[in-house]
Structures are given as C-alpha cells and as structure tokens.
Amino acid sequence: xxxxxxxxxxxxxxxxxxxxxxxxxxxxxxxxxxxxxxxxxxxxxxxxxxxxxxxxxxxxxxxxxxxxxxxxxxxxxxxxxxxxxxxxxxxxxxxxxxxxxxxxxxxxxxxxxxxx
Numbered sequence: 001x002x003x004x005x006x007x008x009x010x011x012x013x014x015x016x017x018x019x020x021x022x023x024x025x026x027x028x029x030x031x032x033x034x035x036x037x038x039x040x041x042x043x044x045x046x047x048x049x050x051x052x053x054x055x056x057x058x059x060x061x062x063x064x065x066x067x068x069x070x071x072x073x074x075x076x077x078x079x080x081x082x083x084x085x086x087x088x089x090x091x092x093x094x095x096x097x098x099x100x101x102x103x104x105x106x107x108x109x110x111x112x113x114x115x116x
Contacts, residue, residue, distance in 0.1 A: 010079055013047055017114035020079075021101040024066050027078040030111060031058055031068065033094050034086065043085040046076070047114065057086065081113045 013020060022030075035058050045052040059068035063075050087108040094100045101112040 013079060013114060016047060017116060019115040020113070021115060022078075022081070022111070022113045024078045026098070026100065027068070027081065027113075028065070029097055030090075030094060030100060033097050034058065034090065036093070037086075037088065040087070045082040045084070046080045047082045048080060052085075079113075083110050083112050083114075085110045 042057040090109040103110040
C-alpha cells in the first residue's frame with residue numbers, strides 16, 4: 001500500500017512559491033466547466049517535476065476533493081499543479097463561473113496555479 005503524505009505538496013508549494021492563485025475548489029470548477037470540450041490533451045506542469053507532461057483531458061474528479069485521477073499517473077493532488085495549458089481560449093468558458101488566472105499562449109490558454 002502506498003502511504004500518502006497529505007502535507008508534502010502543500011509544504012513544497014509554500015517553499016517554492018509566494019502566491020497560490022488556484023485552490024482545489026477552483027481547479028474542480030475549471031475542470032467541470034471545460035468538460036464540455038470532450039476528450040483531448042492538456043499540458044501540465046507539476047511543482048515536483050521539472051518537465052511539463054502531456055496528459056489526457058479531462059481528468060476524473062470521482063475521487064477525494066483534493067485530487068484528480070489521471071489515467072497516466074493515477075490520483076494526483078490538485079495543489080501539485082503549477083500550471084496547465086489547454087489548446088483553446090478558455091476565457092469565454094470560465095468567465096461566467098469566476099475569475100481564473102489565465103494567460104494566452106500561442107496555442108491556447110495557460111491556467112496559472114502559483115506565482116514565484
């Protein structure tokens with residue numbers, strides 16, 4: 001059985017970043033809003049991994065609130081997401097449900113989880 005340290009990602013985030021822009025609830029709202037896009041891919045940069053990773057979208061949220069279930073890696077803490085990119089303009093989709101830290105890229109939109 002894998003033992004999970006629920007404080008590890010939070011501690012690492014506080015060490016590396018001064019500002020958290022997304023909470024577990026905001027990540028879940030974002031994923032819920034963009035589910036309408038259907039299946040695709042997203043690029044995710046995790047705080048404990050040097051290189052961004054391409055993953056299938058959308059992740060499953062049928063797990064405890066602080067997690068998303070990724071087919072490639074299993075359950076991952078939402079607070080572990082430094083940023084993610086989707087190949088579309090997210091503003092029209094998420095603006096009606098709240099304010100999100102969005103940054104346009106050459107291929108879509110980056111959602112920023114943390115700032116230095």
